[in-house]
Amino acid sequence: MLDITAQPLTREVFSEFGDVVDTLAGTSFAINAGRAMRHHDLARVETLGEGARAQLSIFVSKPVELPFELEFLERHPLGSQAFVPMDGSRFLVVVAPVGEAIDPGSVRAFVTNGRQGVNYRASVWHAPLAVLERSGELLVVDRGGEGANCDVHPLRLRVGLAAGC
Ligand SMILES: NC(=O)N[C@@H](O)C(=O)O
């Protein structure tokens, strides 16, 4: 069992795995006669393979207990996958770099602040959605279409939170 500690999520530490989706990112500009700010092009949605398309879903998820124990990480080789909270819920982000095998030393864990979403790049290893503290409602943008799009890699992990998280 590999014990890892989740650190606060930032754009910089997550950059090799994908994008952080929040209003602090990217370029923003006024639209609609100044009534709104567009926080533009925050993440790249990847949809690969036969009949690929982007799809929007909503996950309503029960929370996980801490320390969070899991037996595998998964990846989606045919597309990215984004999770954006609709209700301020926080969640754990456990990732490992693209590759056929996972080097346990490369696994990283982060915790979001309730205003952050993430977009996992295609083939980035990650834990399935793990909401903290209370039930969470998240918008999910990922790839629809033909073909198998979920590989599983056995790995026993126990994830705790860094002090103050
Ligand atoms: N199974 C499913 O749709 N979701 C997972 O891919 C996940 O990362 O939570």
Ligand code: NI
């Ligand atoms: Ni996934």
